[in-house]
Amino acid sequence: MSKKRSVDRRDFLKSAAVTGAAAFASTDVVGAEPQQAQAPVQATAPIAARESDPVGSVEVLTTDRPGGDFMVDVLKTLDFEFVASNPGSSFRGIHESFINYGGNKAPEFITCCHEESAVAMAHGYFKAEGKPMAVLCHGTVGMQHAAMAIYNAYCDRVPVYILAGNSLDATLRRPGVEWAHSVQDAAAMVRDFIKWDDQPISLPHFAESAVRAYKIAMTPPMMPVLLVVDGGLQEDPISHEVTARLRIPKLTMTSAPQGDSGAVGEAARLLVSAQNPVIVADRAARTAAGLTRLIELAETLQAPVVNQGGRMNFPSRHPLNQSSGARQLVADADVILGLELTDFWGTVNASRDGLARTSRLLTKPGAKLISVTALDLATKGNYQDFQRYPEVDLAMAADAEATLPALTEACKRLLTAERRTALQARGKRLADAHAAALERTRAEAAYAWDASPISTARMTSELWAQVKNEDWALVAESGIMSDWTSRLWTFDKYYQSLGGSGGAGVGYGAPAAVGAALANKKHGRLSVTIQGDGDFLYAPGVWWTAAHHRIPLLAVMHNNRAYHQEVMHVQRMANRHNRGITRAHIGTTIEDPNVDFAKIAQGMGVHAQGPISNPNDLGPALRRAIEVVKRGEPSLVDVVTQPR
Amino acid sequence: MKPWMIALLFATAFAATSANTQTPPSQQPATTPSGNADEGKKLFVSYGCYQCHGREAQGSSATGPRLGPRPIAFAAFNRYVRQPTGQMPPYTSKVVSDSDLANIYAFVQARPAPPPVQSIPLLK
Numbered sequence: 001m002s003k004k005r006s007v008d009r010r011d012f013l014k015s016a017a018v019t020g021a022a023a024f025a026s027t028d029v030v031g032a033e034p035q036q037a038q039a040p041v042q043a044t045a046p047i048a049a050r051e052s053d054p055v056g057s058v059e060v061l062t063t064d065r066p067g068g069d070f071m072v073d074v075l076k077t078l079d080f081e082f083v084a085s086n087p088g089s090s091f092r093g094i095h096e097s098f099i100n101y102g103g104n105k106a107p108e109f110i111t112c113c114h115e116e117s118a119v120a121m122a123h124g125y126f127k128a129e130g131k132p133m134a135v136l137c138h139g140t141v142g143m144q145h146a147a148m149a150i151y152n153a154y155c156d157r158v159p160v161y162i163l164a165g166n167s168l169d170a171t172l173r174r175p176g177v178e179w180a181h182s183v184q185d186a187a188a189m190v191r192d193f194i195k196w197d198d199q200p201i202s203l204p205h206f207a208e209s210a211v212r213a214y215k216i217a218m219t220p221p222m223m224p225v226l227l228v229v230d231g232g233l234q235e236d237p238i239s240h241e242v243t244a245r246l247r248i249p250k251l252t253m254t255s256a257p258q259g260d261s262g263a264v265g266e267a268a269r270l271l272v273s274a275q276n277p278v279i280v281a282d283r284a285a286r287t288a289a290g291l292t293r294l295i296e297l298a299e300t301l302q303a304p305v306v307n308q309g310g311r312m313n314f315p316s317r318h319p320l321n322q323s324s325g326a327r328q329l330v331a332d333a334d335v336i337l338g339l340e341l342t343d344f345w346g347t348v349n350a351s352r353d354g355l356a357r358t359s360r361l362l363t364k365p366g367a368k369l370i371s372v373t374a375l376d377l378a379t380k381g382n383y384q385d386f387q388r389y390p391e392v393d394l395a396m397a398a399d400a401e402a403t404l405p406a407l408t409e410a411c412k413r414l415l416t417a418e419r420r421t422a423l424q425a426r427g428k429r430l431a432d433a434h435a436a437a438l439e440r441t442r443a444e445a446a447y448a449w450d451a452s453p454i455s456t457a458r459m460t461s462e463l464w465a466q467v468k469n470e471d472w473a474l475v476a477e478s479g480i481m482s483d484w485t486s487r488l489w490t491f492d493k494y495y496q497s498l499g500g501s502g503g504a505g506v507g508y509g510a511p512a513a514v515g516a517a518l519a520n521k522k523h524g525r526l527s528v529t530i531q532g533d534g535d536f537l538y539a540p541g542v543w544w545t546a547a548h549h550r551i552p553l554l555a556v557m558h559n560n561r562a563y564h565q566e567v568m569h570v571q572r573m574a575n576r577h578n579r580g581i582t583r584a585h586i587g588t589t590i591e592d593p594n595v596d597f598a599k600i601a602q603g604m605g606v607h608a609q610g611p612i613s614n615p616n617d618l619g620p621a622l623r624r625a626i627e628v629v630k631r632g633e634p635s636l637v638d639v640v641t642q643p644r
Numbered sequence: 645m646k647p648w649m650i651a652l653l654f655a656t657a658f659a660a661t662s663a664n665t666q667t668p669p670s671q672q673p674a675t676t677p678s679g680n681a682d683e684g685k686k687l688f689v690s691y692g693c694y695q696c697h698g699r700e701a702q703g704s705s706a707t708g709p710r711l712g713p714r715p716i717a718f719a720a721f722n723r724y725v726r727q728p729t730g731q732m733p734p735y736t737s738k739v740v741s742d743s744d745l746a747n748i749y750a751f752v753q754a755r756p757a758p759p760p761v762q763s764i765p766l767l768k
Contacts, residue, residue, distance in 0.1 A: 243656060353731060442767045446758035447702035455702065461766040482704040564695070568707070571692045575733030580654075581692045643695055644704035 063237035067203050068097030070238060074207045074248050075134065077509075078214050080107040080161070080512045082518065084118035084127070085136035086145075087111075090165025090181050092232025095136065107134055108550060110518070113541025115142045117511040119149035119224075121542070124159040124512030125473060127498040128519035130287055132161045132217060139166035139186030139228055148505045153224045154193035155385045156502025157283055158373070159217035160224040163314040166199070169229040177236065186228045195223035198286040201230070203238065204245045211249045219254040220286070220374040220399040259372055259396035259403040267337065267370045267394055268410035270421065274335035274368075277303045280326075280347055281306055281400070283310035283430040284339035288494035290401035291315075294339070297408045300415070302411055302427030303337075304329055309486065309493075310342060317438075317490045318517070319431035324441070324487060331362050339400040344390035345543045355576055372407075374399045378598040385503065439489045453640045454615045456558065460484035461527065463556055466626055472496065475516035478509020479532030479558030480565070482644050495525065505562075507538030510555075514546045517553035517634075526629060527552065531636070533590055533597065540600055546634040549607035554629045556622070557597055557638040559611065562589040564643050597638040610638025645658055676718040677746040684751025687744050690737070701752045708732065729756035 004420050011391040062439070075083075083098060085091075097111055097589070112118040115137045122133035137146050143164055152158045167173050167182040181448060187197035196216045206229065213225040259267070271277050279298055285291045294314055298305045304322035306329060307314045314321055320328055329451040330336060330348055338344045339377065351359040362368075376397035379386050396403060445457035473495045474485060491497050498516055501508035513529035520527045536557070546553055562585075570582040585591075596609070601608035606626040611622045618639060625635040688694055688701070695707030703710030715721055725735045725745060740748070761767050 080646050110747075144674075187685050244693050357698060374727050442761050444710070445702070445767055448680050448698060448700035449764060451698075451700050451702075453699065455698070455700075456704075457702075461764075480706055482706045487705075514727060567692070571695060572733045575739065578736055578738055580739045582690055583670075583729060584692055642700075642702075644698065 015019035016224045018447040024059075029189060030435045033425075034437070037262065038061040057292070061221065065238050066093055066097065066235055067206075067232075067238055068094040068234040069101040070246060071206055071210070071234065072097045072102040072110045074210045076106060076249065078104065078161075078210070079131065079194070080134045081129070081131075081135055082110050083107040083134040083163075084110040084112050084121045084515070086113060086115050086118060086142065088136075088138040088142055088165060089178070089183070090140075090142075090231055091136050091163065091229065091234065092165075094165075094229060096555060109600045110545065112511075112545050115145035116149045116507060116547065117514075117542040119146045119153065119160055119162070120511035121515030121545075123149065123153045123156065123502075123508070123520070124249050124498065125519045126158050126160070126476060127512075128155075128473065128516035130497055131159065132159045132214070132610050133515065134161045134163060136163050136165070138181055139164040140181045140183050141564060143186060143189055147560040148503075148507065150190050150224050150510050151383070152501045152503040152505045154195075154383075154502070155504075157197075157221050158502070158567070159222040159224060160216065160400040161217060161313040162194075162224060162226045164226060164228050165231060165234070166228050166428050168199075168201075169230075169232055172232060175577075180196040186542050187226050190224075191225065193224075194226050195378065197219075197226040197228070199228040199230070200233070201246075203233065203242055204247070206233065211251050214564045215251060215254060217365065218331065220402070221378050222286075225377070233371045236350055238371050241305055243414070256375065256402035257374060257397070258406060259398035261406070263370070263394060264403065264406045265410050266541060267372075267396070268407060268414055269500075270283040270335045270370065270394070271303070271407075272335060273300055273412050274303075274333075276329075276332050277301060277335040277337065278306060278322075278329045278331075279303050279339065280306045280308060280310040280341060281311075281313035281338045282341045284400040284404075285311045285313045285494065285498065286399075286401045290404070291399060291494045293404035293408065297404055297411065299427075300411050301406050302423035304430050306330075306485070308341070308347075309497065310340070310499040312491060312494050312499075313339075313492075316494065317433045320427065321434060322430060322437075323435065324483075325471050326435045327362065331364065333363065335366055335368045335370065336363070338372070339404075340373050340375070341390075342373070342385075344369065344392065345388035348390070349388075353572065367394045370394045370396075370404050372396045372400045390625055399429050407549050438487075445484070445488065450615060450643065451616065452613045453560070453642050454613065454618065455642050456481040456644060457484050457488070458615050459556065459558070459618065459639050459641060460488055460530075462615070462622060463530075464489050466622045467526060467528055467554075470626075471524065472526045472528055473516070473520055474498075474529070475520070475527045475553070476509045476513035476531075478535035479530055479560070479641075480644060481530065481558055481641075485530070495523075507534075507536040511539065511542045512543050512555060513555065514551055514634075517546070518546045518549070521552060521632075526554065526626070528556070531555045532579035533555050533557060533561060533595065534563045536597060537590070537595065537599075539606070542638070543601050543606045543634065544602040550632050551634055552629045552632050552636040553602075554622075554625055555634065556625075557610065558641050559595075559597060559638055560641050560643045561591050562643070563593060564588075567643075601636040601638075606634045608636040608638065610636075611640050612638065613640040676749070677742070679746035679748070679750030680744075681747070681750040681754040684747035684754075685751065687740075687748050688751050691740055691744070691748070693748065696732070701755050712752035713757055715749065715752045718746075718749055721745075 114631045120134045125133040175307045198209040200209045217225040299322045305314045306326040372390045448455040470577040517527035567588040574581040600610035628635040690752040
């Protein structure tokens with residue numbers, strides 16, 4: 001620290017302390033310390049304050065009540081279990097308060113190797129646990145690293161509670177790095193894809209904004225929030241004047257918005273009278289209650305459900321689950337109920353990615369479209385994740401899960417005995433169709449059963465055999481695998497499927513899985529992730545985090561040795577331009593050399609096996625890995641697979 | 645990106661009303677030409693067929709249908725490869741020669757039948 005910098009902040013603080021806050025500022029003298037060899041520098045603080053200083057030139061160097069302690073007091077009331085962070089000097093004050101004053105409990109500090117990992121861990125954690133994780137990062141370089149993961153959480157409607165360090169007072173910054181790590185408006189970079197932000201200038205302001213941020217983040221549509229916390233506010237002693245104003249506001253959660261009674265009644269009328277209704281759900285079930293409520297609506301109507309998989313909306317083996325026949329159901333439907341759909345337009349239209357981009361409406365004339373989504377309450381303009389404009393007939397700006405009970409009751413009131421009989425017949429037909437689809441899926445899975453590289457159907461089946469008798473949760477699936485898990489596995493609990501990244505930003509899978517596994521640890525669930533190779537390579541340090549914090553997680557690699565989606569895109573361009581596709585691998589594959597993922601994981605302290613390319617070796621490897629996970633540690637099995 | 649979105653991008657088959665002018669497909673062969681399955685296996689990889697259809701032509705619900713071991717008739721196969729109506733990119737004869745396509749077809753035809761589902765404990 002430079003001499004001038006030392007004078008400016010610390011002597012001013014000394015003045016403040018001795019003129020009114022003795023109870024909060026220690027008067028420890030450290031004159032015997034070697035680093036005190038240089039003479040105290042005359043302060044430039046207000047003269048009146050110095051003249052009233054009873055100890056004259058003795059410099060006040062410590063405090064036992066920094067602002068960061070009060071911040072921790074506030075955050076503890078919000079019941080954070082963890083705070084994930086890659087350490088940084090702009091938040092050193094609150095970092096120290098968390099681990100010492102706060103006892104490193106509630107929240108416990110989770111050491112991350114990249115801010116993108118920290119945010120994605122919080123993303124996965126929320127979907128498993130139902131409450132946010134806090135994240136600490138630099139307001140500048142940390143936010144830049146975190147940005148993509150924040151965008152994913154925003155698109156996935158997941159609250160992440162971000163605290164970003166900053167140094168606002170330019171006259172008090174250390175020369176050099178602290179300037180490079182300071183910013184006028186830290187939130188500007190991510191404001192387009194967070195729900196709310198603030199930069200409190202006092203501790204009372206922090207308390208109010210901290211509680212407000214939590215409330216806003218947790219109100220549907222849920223999204224990340226950001227509080228920028230000034231370094232001085234974290235580190236400086238709490239003055240007597242401020243102490244008198246400190247209080248932590250009461251948190252009252254906002255109830256989720258429901259569809260109005262008129263719209264709910266009209267939707268019920270359409271659904272009950274429909275001959276071929278279909279319910280399509282994406283992020284409909286926010287909690288376990290959402291799953292139960294959707295089952296009740298579907299069974300009331302004996303209507304098919306298409307689960308688009310943004311959340312665990314509907315049991316995979318329920319006879320009304322007709323996800324594999326989505327397109328035909330949409331084409332045949334006279335009423336389509338969309339629950340928290342990412343893309344209603346894309347649900348009812350087919351588009352073709354050809355030289356001329358074309359699309360056509362799939363629905364038959366007169367089909368009625370009903371939308372229930374909280375996203376209608378908060379749509380932003382810059383980032384275009386809102387998709388094409390859906391021309392629906394009835395739109396409720398409401399949370400689907402909160403609206404389902406009223407909708408189901410309204411449907412029940414309209415059902416006559418005769419109508420119930422007709423619906424039961426429809427339900428029987430759908431159950432038969434479900435059973436037939438399952439048999440077709442099993443037959444499809446048998447193709448390439450013994451192939452090497454290993455077929456994704458074989459890998460999925462081998463994994464299912466090992467986990468199906470456990471209390472398992474598929475916490476992420478970052479490699480695309482022909483939907484084998486949802487088609488072959490029995491999903492019937494809310495936490496067994498957490499959906500995808502939201503923004504399709506690759507690199508979500510590994511950290512989100514670790515975050516969700518951290519949540520599942522105390523519940524004793526066997527967390528499993530299917531880990532894409534490209535995703536793994538974004539920020540592999542998260543495997544060290546998993547090992548360091550003893551987070552039990554079984555990671556099974558879907559290692560097709562490519563950014564496979566991009567191989568196909570380049571191949572499409574090459575074909576379109578009539579140039580041949582033999583060079584489509586350039587810039588898109590992950591070969592020469594093949595990545596040894598097991599070795600990387602081992603280097604991070606994670607038990608790992610592979611690469612495995614013989615399907616007969618897979619079952620035993622998975623059994624060994626699960627033994628490790630049951631001991632409370634992460635384990636990785638690298639499987640060389642077919643592309644999809 | 646979620647699997648269902650991938651499916652929309654790559655696996656949707658429908659009759660498009662494209663305004664562009666395509667290269668006319670090569671002469672439709674009346675019968676199945678003889679091809680070399682071993683050569684076809686190499687071409688199936690080098691021409692990237694496996695990217696969507698799998699290395700054993702087993703198909704994928706996300707990207708492209710199963711092609712073998714009982715493929716559609718060669719005339720229809722040839723027609724679709726040259727001028728697909730769905731999401732599949734077109735492979736003109738400039739990119740894949742007729743003889744190469746015959747070899748690929750031979751490879752697809754030669755895929756072994758899968759074991760019966762009943763014989764696979766993991767699929768029961």
